Each structure stands twice: as C-alpha cells, then as structure tokens.
Amino acid sequence: MVTGISGTQIIKTNATVSGAVAGCQAEIGAASSMASAMIMNAFKANNEKIAQAAEIALEHSLGLTCDPIDGYVQIPCIERNAIFALKAINASQLAFLINSDSSKISFDEIVKTMYETGKDLKSGYKETSKAGMSKLLSK
Numbered sequence: 001m002v003t004g005i006s007g008t009q010i011i012k013t014n015a016t017v018s019g020a021v022a023g024c025q026a027e028i029g030a031a032s033s034m035a036s037a038m039i040m041n042a043f044k045a046n047n048e049k050i051a052q053a054a055e056i057a058l059e060h061s062l063g064l065t066c067d068p069i070d071g072y073v074q075i076p077c078i079e080r081n082a083i084f085a086l087k088a089i090n091a092s093q094l095a096f097l098i099n100s101d102s103s104k105i106s107f108d109e110i111v112k113t114m115y116e117t118g119k120d121l122k123s124g125y126k127e128t129s130k131a132g133m134s135k136l137l138s139k
Contacts, residue, residue: 007034007054007107014108015115019066020127022118024077028084029061029114035088040095051107053095057088058110062117065125067132076133 011017011030019027036053045053061084069075105113124131 007037007051010108011111011114015111016118022115023064023121023126024066024080025058025061025064025114026118027066028077028080029058029064031081032061032084032088032091033058035085036091036095039088039092043092043096045095048100049095052098052100052103053092055103055105055107055110056094057084057091058107058114059105060087060091062110062114063121065121065132066127067125067134068127068129069134071129 008017008030011026011033016022016026017030033054036057037050040050040053064080066077068077118126122131124135128134
C-alpha cells in the first residue's frame with residue numbers, strides 16, 4: 001500500500017465500493033477494511049501492518065451479497081455495518097498477532113479478488129431486492 005494514498009482510494013481506483021456493482025462485499029467489506037486500517041494507524045502500526053489488517057477485513061467479506069428487504073436497508077445492511085465494525089477490530093487484532101512476513105495475500109490482491117468476485121455475482125445480489133434474503137422476506 002502506497003503511503004499517502006488511502007485504502008479507500010485504492011479500492012475505488014482498482015475495484016469499487018459500490019454495492020450495485022459488486023455486492024455488499026464492496027460497500028461493507030471495504031468500509032470494514034478501511035476501519036481496520038484506521039485502527040492500526042491509531043496504534044502507530046507500520047504500513048505493512050496497516051495493509052495486513054485491511055486485507056484481513058476485506059478477505060472475510062468476500063461473496064457478501066447485497067439483498068435489502070423491499071429496498072429498505074435496515075435489514076440486513078444496518079445490522080451488517082455493526083457486525084463488520086466488530087470484524088474491523090478483530091482484523092486489527094489478528095494483524096497485531098500474525099507476522100507480516102507470513103501473509104499469503106496482499107491488500108492489492110484481495111482488492112482485485114473482491115472485484116472479480118463481485119463481477120461474478122448475479123445481478124439479483126447487487127442492491128436490487130430481487131434475490132437472496134430479500135426475495136424470501138419480501139413476500
């Protein structure tokens with residue numbers, strides 16, 4: 001990760017933060033990733049640790065679909081934001097515990113993977129309220 005360029009900018013430039021484009025993994029996953037990076041920065045971690053925490057958080061959001069109920073974001077979006085705020089804390093804690101040299105996946109690689117995964121998601125799972133949980137609960 002380049003110093004002086006935010007992870008959000010890296011994701012926006014090389015992928016997307018839009019749920020309509022790549023599902024909830026792009027919105028909430030990217031937000032969780034950047035929150036974990038911010039936590040690491042607050043603890044004066046070096047750039048490698050900051051990137052590692054951001055990677056861990058984004059990695060664990062891969063495949064997350066965007067399926068608001070009848071177009072409303074209360075379920076599951078608001079709840080997911082709370083859960084992924086905790087995931088950001090957990091990712092930071094893991095990054096403190098795991099040696100940076102043993103990381104198998106870089107932040108740049110996980111951003112690319114998230115985007116590819118998002119492009120593979122069927123359109124019904126991208127802010128349409130036409131698939132997934134929204135289809136089940138909007139009857």
